[in-house]
Structures are given as structure tokens and as C-alpha cells.
Amino acid sequence: MTTLNIALVGNPNCGKTALFNLLTGSRQKVANYAGATVERKEGWFTTPGGRRIRLLDLPGAYSLNATSPDEAVTRDVCAGTYRGEAAPDLLVCVADATNLRLHLRFVLEMRAMGRPLVLALNMIDAARRNGMEIDLPRLQAELGMVVIPTIGVRRDGARELLAELDGTPPPVPAPLPEGTDLHALVRQILSDCVTQSSPLSDRIEERLDRWVLHPVWGPVILIVLLFFMFQAVFAWAQPLMDAIDAGMGMLGQKIGTLMPDGVLRSLIVDGVIAGAGSVVTFLPQILILFAWILVLEESGYLPRAAFLLDRLMSFAGLSGRSFIPLLSSFACAVPGIMSTRTIQNPRDRLVTVLIAPLMTCSARLPVYTLLIGAFIPHRNIAHFLNLQGLVLFGLYAVAIASALVVARVLRWRNADRQEATLLMELPAYRVPNPRDLALGLWERARIFLLRVGTTIVSLTVMLWGLSSFPAPPAGAQGPAIDWSFAGRIGHLMLPVFAPLGFNWQICVALIPGLAAREVAVGALATVYSLGSGTDTDQAALQLGQMLPTHWGVPTALSLLAWYVYAPQCVATLAVIRRETASWRVVAIAAGYLFALAYAASFLTYHIARMF
Amino acid sequence: MGPHHIIQTVLACAMVLACGLYWAGRLFPAASRRGWSSMTAILRGLHAPVGMIHYADRRSRPRNRTGCGGCSGCADRSCTPGAGPDR
Numbered sequence: 001m002t003t004l005n006i007a008l009v010g011n012p013n014c015g016k017t018a019l020f021n022l023l024t025g026s027r028q029k030v031a032n033y034a035g036a037t038v039e040r041k042e043g044w045f046t047t048p049g050g051r052r053i054r055l056l057d058l059p060g061a062y063s064l065n066a067t068s069p070d071e072a073v074t075r076d077v078c079a080g081t082y083r084g085e086a087a088p089d090l091l092v093c094v095a096d097a098t099n100l101r102l103h104l105r106f107v108l109e110m111r112a113m114g115r116p117l118v119l120a121l122n123m124i125d126a127a128r129r130n131g132m133e134i135d136l137p138r139l140q141a142e143l144g145m146v147v148i149p150t151i152g153v154r155r156d157g158a159r160e161l162l163a164e165l166d167g168t169p170p171p172v173p174a175p176l177p178e179g180t181d182l183h184a185l186v187r188q189i190l191s192d193c194v195t196q197s198s199p200l201s202d203r204i205e206e207r208l209d210r211w212v213l214h215p216v217w218g219p220v221i222l223i224v225l226l227f228f229m230f231q232a233v234f235a236w237a238q239p240l241m242d243a244i245d246a247g248m249g250m251l252g253q254k255i256g257t258l259m260p261d262g263v264l265r266s267l268i269v270d271g272v273i274a275g276a277g278s279v280v281t282f283l284p285q286i287l288i289l290f291a292w293i294l295v296l297e298e299s300g301y302l303p304r305a306a307f308l309l310d311r312l313m314s315f316a317g318l319s320g321r322s323f324i325p326l327l328s329s330f331a332c333a334v335p336g337i338m339s340t341r342t343i344q345n346p347r348d349r350l351v352t353v354l355i356a357p358l359m360t361c362s363a364r365l366p367v368y369t370l371l372i373g374a375f376i377p378h379r380n381i382a383h384f385l386n387l388q389g390l391v392l393f394g395l396y397a398v399a400i401a402s403a404l405v406v407a408r409v410l411r412w413r414n415a416d417r418q419e420a421t422l423l424m425e426l427p428a429y430r431v432p433n434p435r436d437l438a439l440g441l442w443e444r445a446r447i448f449l450l451r452v453g454t455t456i457v458s459l460t461v462m463l464w465g466l467s468s469f470p471a472p473p474a475g476a477q478g479p480a481i482d483w484s485f486a487g488r489i490g491h492l493m494l495p496v497f498a499p500l501g502f503n504w505q506i507c508v509a510l511i512p513g514l515a516a517r518e519v520a521v522g523a524l525a526t527v528y529s530l531g532s533g534t535d536t537d538q539a540a541l542q543l544g545q546m547l548p549t550h551w552g553v554p555t556a557l558s559l560l561a562w563y564v565y566a567p568q569c570v571a572t573l574a575v576i577r578r579e580t581a582s583w584r585v586v587a588i589a590a591g592y593l594f595a596l597a598y599a600a601s602f603l604t605y606h607i608a609r610m611f
Numbered sequence: 612m613g614p615h616h617i618i619q620t621v622l623a624c625a626m627v628l629a630c631g632l633y634w635a636g637r638l639f640p641a642a643s644r645r646g647w648s649s650m651t652a653i654l655r656g657l658h659a660p661v662g663m664i665h666y667a668d669r670r671s672r673p674r675n676r677t678g679c680g681g682c683s684g685c686a687d688r689s690c691t692p693g694a695g696p697d698r
Contacts (some may be wrong), residue, residue: 264619267626458630465627515634 003052004165005086007077008120009110010094011103012060013427015122017041018152019094020057023162027443039338040073040085049166056088059341064109069341078113087115090169092161094120097127097134097149098428100194104186107143111173117145118170120161124149126428131197139193144173153433205429212301218308225301229292230396231389233285234369240284245542248277267464270529275460275522276452278543282366282518283448287441289362293330294440298432302327303424316404317411319345320424322352326403329359333572337579351410353579354589357572358403358565360396363517367563368395370521374544375556399564402596451516459512460522467508467530481530500562500598501555501605514568554608561604565597640673647671 008016021027024043041057058077059070066072073082080087093110095103107119121127127134140147148164151157164170176185211217252273259265296302302324310320321343329336336356343349360368372388379387463486472483481487489511490504497507509523525543528550547556577586636643648671654664 260615260619262616262619263623267623454633458633461626461630462634465623465630 003054005054005056005089006092006165007056007058007088007090008092008094009058009074009078010060011062011096011099011106011425013425014060014094014096014099014103015150015152016060016094017057019120019122019150019158019161020055022152022155022158023053024055027439039070039341040077040082047162047166051166053165056085062106064113068344078110078115090116090118090165092118092120094122094150097121097124098130098132100134100190101186102425104143104189105182108176108180108182108185111143111145112176114172114175116170116172118161118164119143119145119147120150121147122150122152125151125154133195135193139189142189142192146170153436208429209304209426212304213307218304222305222308225296226396227393229289230393231386232292233288233365233392234372234386234389237284237288241281244281244283248273248281249542252277263468266468266530267461271460271464271526272457274529274543275463275519275526276457278370278525279366279456279518279522280449280452282369282521283445285369286362286365286448287445289365290331290444291437291441293327294437295432298430298436300427300429303426307424307426312404316407318348318351318407319343322348325352326356326359329356329361332361332363333357333359333569334575337572337575340579347411350580350585351407353576354410354585354592355403355407357569357576357589357593358399358406360399360564361517361569363569364563364566366518366521368392368560370544371547371556371560374547375553395560395564402565406592406596455516456519456522459515459519460526463508463512463523463526464530467527479530481527486527499605500601501552501558501609502601503551503555505550506555506559510568513566514570517563517566517569554605557608558601558605561600562597565593565600636670644671644673 008020010016020041020043024045026041026043039059043055043057045053045055047053056077058074061071061074063071064075064078066075076082077085077088078091091110091113093107095107110117121134121136121139124134136147136149146164148160150161212221252269255273256265256269259268296305305327306320306323309323313320313322322340325336325339325343327336328339333356336359337353340349340352340356343352369392372391376388376391381387381390466486466489467481467484469484472478472480476483486508487504490508493507493510494502494504497510502510505524505527508527509520512523513520521543524547528543528546573586573590576589577583580586632643647667651664651667651671654667
């Protein structure tokens with residue numbers, strides 16, 4: 001039996017990716033907002049009847065007249081003009097059953113393409129709960145295509161769709177008469193096929209939106225939510241972090257006592273365990289941060305936050321549409337920059353790409369929490385505000401404010417400035433699905449641990465090599481690391497970074513940070529562990545307690561300021577090159593971020609020294 | 612220097628070298644592929660186990676990368692560099 005090529009198409013946020021994950025067993029990102037998918041995704045599965053299917057998940061589109069790069073991908077794949085991709089044998093048009101007024105228009109547009117087409121009426125359970133009754137046979141007759149109810153988030157939600165795929169291929173629907181008014185036709189179909197009792201959920205949503213989108217209370221709710229998010233990162237994670245820290249300490253001690261003294265023991269204890277182990281400690285904080293973000297994503301709150309921030313964004317010369325890419329950049333700038341494809345205006349898109357690296361990615365979190373934990377007292381303000389959480393919130397706020405100022409400057413320089421109106425679909429509120437949350441968190445933990453096991457371990461091993469060789473000459477004074485390659489590189493960099501209060505150890509830590517920012521923590525642990533002279537010293541694992549004995553507060557604050565702007569991330573620069581197809585933009589991004597980081601660190605260090 | 616010191620030094624150097632090769636492969640994939648191609652030829656000449664030859668051969672061929680330089684933040688294993696939108 002030949003393989004069937006199928007493409008999932010539909011309006012944004014109708015559940016295409018959920019259906020894709022259900023059918024193929026993938027774990028592609030799903031979220032309750034438009035624009036979560038910006039590239040075509042490919043998956044394979046076999047139907048119960050034994051037919052092999054190649055399934056494409058395409059970015060959501062409101063129309064085949066593409067207005068943004070992600071919509072162009074959908075249009076081109078459906079039309080068979082996408083480079084290296086044959087036209088699909090069958091289009092499965094996914095429509096949100098709770099929002100047929102909007103989604104049926106696109107279904108009719110797809111029908112006009114003259115390709116075999118099936119309509120998957122997704123979220124049919126939610127529609128029934130909302131009091132909607134859909135006459136499926138009649139809808140099928142009026143649309144002139146097979147209509148199949150699906151539930152993308154339920155294990156057996158695609159049973160009927162699979163049965164359809166096993167049967168004979170559906171026919172090409174008859175084309176609509178020339179000049180058909182699609183809006184009028186949708187209204188006609190809805191009045192014929194759908195009956196709607198007054199839904200309770202609509203009333204609840206209206207009430208919620210009255211508060212959430214209120215010009216005064218809306219921003220207050222947003223600030224409170226973000227504020228508690230950062231408080232939680234410190235308050236909830238500590239017991240787990242202490243447990244991991246203690247576990248790593250015990251492991252280092254055990255290996256230290258089991259292995260005979262030598263180079264390999266130093267590599268494992270000072271390199272791998274001290275370096276990578278100190279990064280693993282931050283896993284609970286990263287997961288707590290992502291748990292909050294996932295809940296906000298799934299609940300449908302994020303597009304409302306984008307709507308609230310539209311005015312603030314317009315001050316910076318951007319539209320609220322830039323909000324979601326910027327928010328994605330809090331996880332990592334790479335997917336954030338990729339999701340700028342949903343922005344129609346090329347200038348807005350470029351500015352968003354340039355400011356996305358300023359959003360505080362999760363790789364900075366270990367550096368922040370290490371320095372805050374080491375130098376900011378653990379005490380409460382006004383009995384309930386954790387000072388450390390407050391400082392973390394401040395760092396995120398400074399980064400956001402800087403991004404808006406940079407965007408304003410970039411837009412101000414832009415002569416062909418035009419006002420863009422934000423037109424955005426607000427999805428229905430949903431109670432986050434615990435299974436999706438658990439899967440999302442598991443995926444984050446897996447990615448983080450994979451990164452530790454590959455990128456971070458390999459870098460700390462290499463750094464250990466650079467910090468251990470060559471050995472000092474006979475009769476040399478001072479720590480052996482001073483004679484090593486790393487020591488020499490650090491001293492070579494020192495004249496550039498000394499005005500910022502950095503010592504040579506920090507300079508060394510900045511280099512592997514180019515590959516992954518959080519490696520700076522592991523690198524500091526390795527360098528100080530080797531520098532301490534006793535390779536089984538457990539202080540190597542308590543980096544947070546060791547740092548205040550080596551640095552002053554101005555140096556710590558200066559390094560924090562450096563990391564707010566930290567330009568060094570090769571992956572970010574690579575994706576900027578890929579998305580803009582311009583080395584010039586890469587040079588501008590790297591240059592301005594370095595200049596900002598240097599200036600901010602310099603000022604912070606010298607101002608802090610006055611007190 | 613005792614034998615365990617020599618073994619430890621050899622193993623430590625091998626680990627550092629392996630990590631160096633891993634990063635060389637990530638930073639310079641084309642050069643790395645040529646290296647793996649030569650390695651495949653050498654292994655064939657030495658009549659090495661088939662698994663080793665297959666492994667080296669697989670590494671010598673271009674493969675679908677995440678296209679983003681390896682951040683892994685997006686967990687997106689299907690975004691090949693050629694799959695982006697036309698510009």
C-alpha cells in the first residue's frame with residue numbers, strides 16, 4: 001500500500017498540533033494562542049487498517065492570501081509550490097467547533113483549491129458543553145465534504161478520522177460558484193446546521209475579561225501574576241535545590257574517597273561533578289518558572305496579556321503581536337526569534353528579532369540565582385516579600401524596559417514608520433490539562449538534562465583540561481591554575497574586563513558561556529575548585545558560599561548587569577542569521593548587546609563601589 | 612609515576628579529546644564529516660566491526676539538524692534549515 005501524504009490545515013489555535021501529536025505520538029508544542037506553530041512539522045503513523053501516513057502539521061492561517069511568512073508556508077504547501085514538498089494527497093482542514101463563524105470561512109476557501117478535502121470538527125466536546133448542537137449530516141451536505149468530529153486532547157479523539165483514512169479516498173469537493181460571498185454562505189450554513197443555547201461559559205468569560213482586560217485592573221493583575229511567578233521561583237525551589245546540592249556533594253565525596261588521587265579523579269570531581277553538578281542544581285527553579293508559563297499559555301491568558309501590552313508596545317513602536325515572540329524568548333531566544341514569523345510588518349519583525357535576546361532566557365536563571373543567593377540577603381520585606389525574589393523580578397523588569405527602549409530607538413531611526421493596529425483572536429479560557437502540563441514540564445526537564453549531559457559536561461571537561469595543563473614548573477609559587485592555558489587566557493582578557501570589576505576567573509567563565517550561558521556557573525565552579533588546591537574539597541560544590549569570599553558585592557552586581565544584556569550566545573546569533581538572512585543584522589545585534597552589557601556593568605560596578 | 616597514574620592520565624586525555632572532537636563537529640560540521648569519511652575508510656581497511664563502520668559512515672553524511680545551532684530550547688527536531696519560509 002502506498003504512503004498517503006496528508007496535511008493538517010486550519011485557522012490558528014484550532015487544535016491542529018494537538019491532533020498531530022495524537023495521531024503521530026509526537027510531542028510538538030501546543031498552546032492556547034494563535035501562532036504556536038510557525039513551521040511545517042512532519043510525522044509518520046500507521047492507521048489501524050495498516051495504511052502508512054505521512055502527516056504535515058502546517059502553521060495556522062486565516063486566509064490563503066498570506067500576510068505573514070508562516071501563512072505563506074501553509075499556502076505554498078497546499079498549492080504544491082513549496083520548495084521540496086509535493087502537494088498533499090489529502091487536506092484535513094481542522095476547524096474549532098466552538099468558533100465555526102470564523103473557521104468555516106477558511107474551510108470554504110480551502111474547498112476552492114480543488115483538492116481532496118476532509119473537515120475535522122475539533123473540540124466537539126467543548127462545543128457540546130457550550131450548548132451547541134451541530135447537525136453533522138446537514139453540515140456535510142452543505143459544505144460538500146466529509147465532516148468528522150474530533151477531540152485532539154482525548155486519547156480516542158481521532159478514531160473516526162482514522163477510520164475515514166482507512167476507507168476510500170474522499171472526493172474533491174465541487175468548486176463554489178464564481179463570486180460567492182463566503183461570509184454570507186457561512187452565516188447561511190450556521191443558521192441551517194447549528195443551534196446554540198445561551199452558554200454559561202460565554203457569560204463567565206465575559207465576566208473574567210471584564211477584569212482581565214480592564215485598563216487599570218488588567219495591568220495590575222498582570223504585574224501581580226508575574227511578581228508571584230518570580231517569588232515562587234525562589235520560595236518553592238529551595239528545598240529541592242538543597243536536596244540536589246547535597247546529593248551532588250555526597251557523590252563528589254564518594255568518588256573522591258573511592259578513586260585514588262590522580263588526574264582522572266580531578267577531572268570527575270572538579271570538572272564533571274563540580275561543573276555540571278552546579279548547573280543541575282537549578283533544575284527546580286527552571287521547572288517552576290516553566291510551570292507558570294505553561295499554565296498561562298494553556299489557560300488562554302497570554303493573548304490577553306498581549307492585548308493589554310499593546311499600548312506599552314506601541315510606545316516602543318511595536319504592536320502587541322510582538323508580545324508572544326518576546327514571551328517565548330523568556331524560555332530561549334531561539335524559538336522566540338523563529339516565532340517572529342507571525343509578524344506581518346517586516347520592520348516590526350526585524351526590531352522584534354533584535355530585541356528578543358534582551359528577554360531573560362532560562363539559561364540566565366542559574367547565573368542570576370547563583371549570584372542573588374550568594375550576595376543578596378535571604379530576608380523578607382513587609383513580612384511577605386522575599387528580597388531575593390524581588391531582585392530577580394527587578395532583573396527581568398530591567399531587561400524588559402531596556403528592550404522597549406532599544407525598540408523605541410530602532411523605530412525612531414526608521415523613516416517609513418507606520419502605525420499597526422493589533423488584530424488578534426482571543427481564545428476561550430481553558431482549565432490547563434494536568435497531563436499536558438506534566439508532559440510540558442517533563443519535556444523541559446529532559447531538554448535541560450540533555451543539555452547538561454552534552455553541552456555542559458563536554459564544555460566543563462574541556463575547561464578542566466585547559467585549567468589543568470600545562471602543569472606549573474618545578475618550584476613555581478601560587479596555585480597551579482595560574483600556569484594553565486585557562487589561567488593565561490583569563491589574564492590576557494583581564495585588561496578589557498577589569499574596569500567592570502571582573503577577575504580573571506570570571507573572564508575564563510565568559511568563554512564557555514558563549515555556547516550556553518549557564519555554563520558560566522559550571523565554569524566558575526571548576527575554576528575555583530581547581531584553584532582551591534584540594535580537589536575533594538566540598539566547597540567546590542557550595543559555589544554560592546565560596547563566591548563572597550572571592551568577590552565584592554560591586555563585582556557581583558556588575559556581573560548581574562552583564563548578564564541582563566549578555567550578548568554571548570552563539571545559538572541566538574545563528575538563528576538571527578537564519579531568520580534575517582543577513583550577517584549585517586547579526587553584527588548589529590552582537591555589537592549593540594556587547595556595548596549595552598559593557599556600559600551597564602561599568603556603571604553598576606562604579607556606582608556600587610561608592611556605597 | 613605509578614601505573615594507575617598513567618592510566619588516569621590516558622583516560623582523562625581521551626575524555627578531553629572526545630569532548631574537543633564533539634565540539635569541533637558542532638562548530639565545523641563539514642570538516643568533521645570529512646574526518647568521519649576518512650575514519651570510515653580506515654575502519655574498512657582494518658576490517659573493523661560492522662557496527663563501528665556503520666557508525667562512522669552515518670556520521671560522515673549530512674543529517675537533518677535543528678537548524679538553530681543546537682540551543683534545544685525549542686525541542687523542535689524537525690525544523691531543517693531548508694524548511695524555512697521563502698524570503
